[in-house]
Amino acid sequence: MHNAAAAGGESDSVIRVAGLAKEYRVFDKPEGLLASVRALFHRESRLVEALRGIDLTVGRGEFVALLGPNGAGKTTLLKLLSGIITPTLGTASVLGHVPWERADDFRRRFALVMGQRNQLWWDLPAAESFRLHQEIYRIDPAHFAHIRDELVDLLGVRKLILQPVRELSLGERMKLELVAALLHEPEVLFLDEPTIGLDVVAQHTIHTFLRHVQAERRMTVILTTHYMKDVAALCERLVVITGGEILYDGSLAEIVDRFTTHKIVTLDLEEEPDRARIERLGYPCEIRGPRVVLRIERSRIADVLPELLRDERVLDVSVEDVPLEEIVAGLFRSGDRRSQPAEVPS
Amino acid sequence: MNAVVDPPAAAPKLAGLRIWWTMLAISIEERLVYRGDFALGTLMRFLPIVTQVFLWTAVFSATSRGDIAGYDRNDIVAYYLLTMLSRAFSSMPGLATGIARSIRDGSIKKFLVQPVNYVSFLLASRVAHKLVYYAVAAAPFAAVFFLCRSFFPPLPEASTVVAFLVSLLLSFLLGFFLETTLGMLGFWFLEVSSLVFGYMLVQYLLSGHMFPIDMLAGIPSGIPGTSLADVVAWLPFQYTAYFPAAVWLGKVEGAELTRLLLVEAAWVVVMFFACRIAWKRGTRRYSGFGG
Numbered sequence: 001m002h003n004a005a006a007a008g009g010e011s012d013s014v015i016r017v018a019g020l021a022k023e024y025r026v027f028d029k030p031e032g033l034l035a036s037v038r039a040l041f042h043r044e045s046r047l048v049e050a051l052r053g054i055d056l057t058v059g060r061g062e063f064v065a066l067l068g069p070n071g072a073g074k075t076t077l078l079k080l081l082s083g084i085i086t087p088t089l090g091t092a093s094v095l096g097h098v099p100w101e102r103a104d105d106f107r108r109r110f111a112l113v114m115g116q117r118n119q120l121w122w123d124l125p126a127a128e129s130f131r132l133h134q135e136i137y138r139i140d141p142a143h144f145a146h147i148r149d150e151l152v153d154l155l156g157v158r159k160l161i162l163q164p165v166r167e168l169s170l171g172e173r174m175k176l177e178l179v180a181a182l183l184h185e186p187e188v189l190f191l192d193e194p195t196i197g198l199d200v201v202a203q204h205t206i207h208t209f210l211r212h213v214q215a216e217r218r219m220t221v222i223l224t225t226h227y228m229k230d231v232a233a234l235c236e237r238l239v240v241i242t243g244g245e246i247l248y249d250g251s252l253a254e255i256v257d258r259f260t261t262h263k264i265v266t267l268d269l270e271e272e273p274d275r276a277r278i279e280r281l282g283y284p285c286e287i288r289g290p291r292v293v294l295r296i297e298r299s300r301i302a303d304v305l306p307e308l309l310r311d312e313r314v315l316d317v318s319v320e321d322v323p324l325e326e327i328v329a330g331l332f333r334s335g336d337r338r339s340q341p342a343e344v345p346s
Numbered sequence: 347m348n349a350v351v352d353p354p355a356a357a358p359k360l361a362g363l364r365i366w367w368t369m370l371a372i373s374i375e376e377r378l379v380y381r382g383d384f385a386l387g388t389l390m391r392f393l394p395i396v397t398q399v400f401l402w403t404a405v406f407s408a409t410s411r412g413d414i415a416g417y418d419r420n421d422i423v424a425y426y427l428l429t430m431l432s433r434a435f436s437s438m439p440g441l442a443t444g445i446a447r448s449i450r451d452g453s454i455k456k457f458l459v460q461p462v463n464y465v466s467f468l469l470a471s472r473v474a475h476k477l478v479y480y481a482v483a484a485a486p487f488a489a490v491f492f493l494c495r496s497f498f499p500p501l502p503e504a505s506t507v508v509a510f511l512v513s514l515l516l517s518f519l520l521g522f523f524l525e526t527t528l529g530m531l532g533f534w535f536l537e538v539s540s541l542v543f544g545y546m547l548v549q550y551l552l553s554g555h556m557f558p559i560d561m562l563a564g565i566p567s568g569i570p571g572t573s574l575a576d577v578v579a580w581l582p583f584q585y586t587a588y589f590p591a592a593v594w595l596g597k598v599e600g601a602e603l604t605r606l607l608l609v610e611a612a613w614v615v616v617m618f619f620a621c622r623i624a625w626k627r628g629t630r631r632y633s634g635f636g637g
Contacts, residue, residue: 024633082458082459083458083459084455084458084459084632085632085633086630102458104461107459107460107461108461111459112455112459114455117452117453117455117456118453119456119460121372121376123376123379123380124372124375124376124379128372128375129372131368131372132368132369132372133460135364135365135368135369136365136460136461136462137460137461164379
């Protein structure tokens with residue numbers, strides 16, 4: 001498995017997590033009036049294990065994607081690393097601090113951006129929130145102006161900072177949230193679904209921006225997302241969590257290599273093919289008129305392709321990896337089978 | 347040894363003050379967004395007092411006595427106007443429920459992540475809230491007090507005025523820390539609106555908002571040698587409405603005045619620490635709701 005800390009030396013690891021576990025007690029609210037009345041006297045509760053002993057080391061300057069189905073424990077991990085909640089078991093160190101002790105010295109050196117949460121003042125222009133951040137993080141005024149202008153220009157939102165935040169679109173707001181979070185030049189940045197609900201253009205702008213800022217500052221970034229586009233554009237390293245456990249930790253290239261057994265071959269033929277002949281070559285995902293999409297084992301591709309080009313009259317051909325989404329979905333499912341529902345009745 | 351270097355302790359203090367000042371300034375700006383709502387709210391506050399005056403007028407006309415427990419008709423009007431003034435300092439509309447809401451919907455998270463103290467942030471925004479309120483309410487308040495000047499006794503001495511102002515300032519702090527602590531119970535209960543309702547009810551009865559507390563002076567409390575009014579004086583509530591009014595009207599004087607000011611100050615300190623403890627324990631228990 002990929003381990004940046006090993007390459008950069010132990011002292012260069014910015015985040016170190018060992019055996020981190022978090023249990024929540026949840027109360028079931030029964031359906032119906034009578035049951036609700038009964039629940040006044042006795043409530044059924046159970047423990048949900050959001051995280052079940054996670055080990056993770058992240059080196060300085062790494063850009064890590066944290067993937068997992070809903071409820072896998074991604075956000076719980078980010079909340080633990082940013083000190084919002086305390087764990088049930090285990091240890092964590094971020095920039096040499098225990099996050100949930102919430103030392104000011106620690107809090108000045110990282111930032112958390114949640115895609116569905118506002119840190120900007122709703123009724124005021126973003127410029128006012130930025131000014132407050134300048135004071136809170138004690139940023140030198142001249143330096144502050146320089147950084148703010150740089151960030152705002154990179155995202156092309158200079159015109160928006162004097163407009164009340166409530167009047168802005170979701171994408172515009174997200175961009176300003178990012179500016180607010182990066183003003184104090186955090187060494188570590190946690191991004192929780194930063195592109196959720198954004199259009200393609202806004203997503204692209206944010207990708208370019210994050211890549212630029214991260215490379216320039218050598219910032220350590222952990223990103224949770226459901227969009228593989230985010231992952232492909234930004235991260236070299238991938239951590240997959242399901243059921244509160246790490247299922248995969250390694251490079252993006254490696255996951256494609258390890259978990260794809262097939263290639264996707266798309267053919268544009270001159271005429272409709274003979275179905276039986278096509279099926280002999282590979283598994284047909286789609287045959288629509290002269291357009292054929294085939295799934296072919298990787299080991300056979302070198303044999304099958306020449307045969308195809310020889311026997312069929314091919315106008316166009318493309319060979320691609322199975323989409324990342326599919327690989328990851330496969331991983332999620334295998335994780336589901338492995339870990340039983342993370343519950344302990346009590 | 348080295349005179350050029352700033353003493354390290356002074357710099358963070360100063361920075362703390364500057365943060366506070368910026369928070370205050372920004373909160374004022376935010377408040378001004380809703381100035382129309384504020385102006386209307388201010389006018390509405392005068393309505394209950396009219397009904398109260400009518401009620402007491404009816405009480406006085408039903409009895410042949412010229413005064414009730416030391417209050418004649420004029421005193422009553424003066425008393426209610428003054429409690430309205432003290433409540434303009436001590437009441438904190440929306441503070442407790444706002445804190446509980448931010449716990450429930452998760453917006454409190456930013457105060458856990460950023461190097462800023464939540465309580466001092468709340469204090470700054472509440473001071474801003476009050477300053478804007480006074481700016482809007484000053485003119486109508488002045489007009490009402492001027493029109494009702496005949497109900498008031500002659501102006502008290504300077505020392506009484508000073509004690510009155512101190513009691514008002516303390517009542518602001520007391521109201522603030524009481525409601526902030528109440529809101530932080532949201533870490534345990536999630537929904538505090540019924541707690542707040544219960545608090546408001548007790549507050550209404552025991553603060554002097556409903557009737558002057560010294561009317562309870564004749565009622566034994568059950569503890570030998572003490573009246574209900576004596577018991578209430580040991581509780582925090584009367585300092586948010588009755589006490590400043592009683593100071594202005596000269597109902598408490600001399601050593602008694604000093605003693606009660608000290609009780610009020612002691613409650614401010616107690617609630618300040620209660621608030622800190624609630625924050626410490628609450629955030630440890632917090633499970634970060636809302637994604």
